[in-house]
Amino acid sequence: MMSESAGVQAAHAAHAHHEELGFLRTYVFSTDHKMIGRQFLFLGLLMLVVGGLLAMMMRWQLGWPETPVPGMSWAPEPYMFEGIIPPQTYNMLFTMHATIMIFFAVMPIMIGCFGNFLIPLMIGARDMAFPFLNMLSFWTGAVAGVVMLAGFFVPGGHAASGWTAYAPLSASAIYTGVDWGQNLWNISLIIIGASSLMGSINYITTIINLRARGMTWFRLPLVIWSLFITAILLLLALPVLTAALAMLLADRMLGTHFFLPAGGGEPLLWQHLFWYFGHPEVYVLVLPAMGVTSDVLSTFSRKPIFGYRAMAMSMISIGFLSWIVWGHHMFLSGMNPALGTAFMMSTMVIAVPSAIKTFNWLGTLWGGSIRLTTPMLNGLAFVSIFVIGGLSGVFMASTPVDIFIHDTYFIVAHFHYVVAGIVFGLFAAVTYWFPKMFGRMMNETLGKIHFVLTFIFFNLTFFPMHFLGVAGHMRRIWNPLQYEFLQPLQGMNQFISVSAFLLGLSQILFLVNLCWSLFAGKKAEVNPWHANTLEWAAPSPPPHGNWGEHLPVVHHGPYEYSVPGVEEDYLPQTTPHALPVTAGH
């Protein structure tokens, strides 16, 4: 019913239509998937800045422990003492840095923004299957964000038990001194779980049911495949976290003893439930970036993606394997060592589909007419960063090695290479689809400068952490100078801190580019990158209803670049005159 009305609406000119709806319905309580996508983008970017600033404060404390943070002397007493970060606040900083980055920055941007914006456009639909649910998903997420931020302002400060909230530390206020901060943290994550659930239902239904004529499963762009698998992972993983969070909240507020050993509870149970969600969550974060990279690499190599079906299948197998590896987060938790070995094997198997993806990306580049645009540079950076993160993951997965390096800066380096490396996928996606989202081009020069600086300082920040970790530097410590054996490493800590500050400063270039291009960028053509996928057949930006009177019809796969016998070096999916080669063959 919704899509029918959308079809009628699309017959009107986009402009007249927007005026009909009024400001509130167009920009605030919009049910249009493109506007909801943009809303998620700005929410995510805002939280990305907040999360980044928290990291900067941590780096100051690690580089120059117990000295006043410049410009923070105004901060009130229990949080900071004339600019000096006390241990309690440091715990809060790393907890909230991770929580905000994962749940409120990367997920809203990669899944909320690009999922919403791209799915209907790339499969040839007018909107999501449930537009109202879509709007509700955004606003539920926004409420969760407000609840999460509110935690900073309650007595006792925000949650300080790490983003993993290990029990019993998180299960009772007596351990951390945090009362309502941790409660709000729990409540906020339960709310954002509901938001993600609504999103997942929408994504899966839309991709299954609303594909245009001729858009078969193996003609879907890989970014849609990645979002489809991500939505399934989220759908099945988040409810388990919600159940665990509900039990944790009951422990804190209703007097139960699920995770408190004093009343017969089992702290390990929390870890099992948390990581049963937590490991699929890692792939929830990284899969969309992989999909984006596949699309960007193929487009700017002017070549079909190498091994399309293998790419789709490897994402499916990564999704499947992500369910049976959670125990590798718990090798040293007191879990049965035999179980640890099983988890080590299943974890190492993930290297296979990951390697398939990596080599297929290389195969795509091989012999291509490579164009080093900003999205392409960021896509290439994602691949290289992912390879480093993947390889250090093999070290962590191996139980004998993990005994030595677990809970050191090696793991901090590893997961930042995997999860923080997603920002390159994020930058690739924003710079690639910006013309379609906002109808203007981003500045290429500024984009490239931003890319180069980010790439350099990213590696200068996170690579030395491997060395710190092997030297025994523990993660989550407030003041490394308290330990004699870490004192000689202080120079490296300061080096990392300076690099991190420069990495943070480089992001100003991106924000400037984004804001400037929004209003003053060059007007974008319909298909500025000469790409094949369906969204480039719609106007930039697409009107309400996306396609005018007739829905597009798809004739072949999404990566038909440099096809022999075709005049141009690309062949849009809507163009019928060609060899109907199915992608992947």
Add this chain to the structure above:
Amino acid sequence: MSRGVETSVIDKRAEDLAPEHLRFDGGPPPEFPRDPFGRGEGGRGQAGVSNARLGMLIFLGAEAMFFAGLIGAFLVFRFGSATWPPPGQPYLPVGVTGVNTVILVFSAYTMGRALRAIRRGDRQGLVRGLLVTALLGTIFLGVQGYEWIRLVHFGFTLSSGTYGATFYTLIGVHGLHVFGAVLWLLVVLAGARAHRFSATRHVALTLCGMYWYFVVALWPLLFTLIYLS
């Protein structure tokens, strides 16, 4: 060197990988490959499963995982302890709850009757079926509530170790689901009395029915685990 590679890759694609019968130059567009869904046109009835039903199925999948998390926690405690119920804790009222189980399971049958009635266009049968189902659901909730009051009077609460915590969480969360389902039934019932449904248009009914079946199907599992194991 690289030029040679490029040509060979493309030649391979053009010659080996696109069989003769698939080649197409001009003329009418080729036949679309068969695909159970993907008929496009904004999902206006052409899809194998309608948007609403598919969305509901996906939602129920998430609900199942939510209960799986809670049941997993219960199993850890149940099979991690030597004696269950722990010393000093009451046995649960198996008899009354067993009868209650039969009542709830029977409500799935009456729900099915209601859905079959509307498919025939029998509005009176629909209203009667929904009314009986809502009544059975309410009786179930009432008996559960009465049992809870007795258990609490006995001194069995959320804080009574993991035994009390798992019992009240699992049964309570399921009870909330039944409560929500009864409320939904009442909304649908009001719609049925206002003649909003017909033999061909009753999506809201179908969805409510799916949810009801889920809530009912879950109960025998929970009953077996918590009361009988």
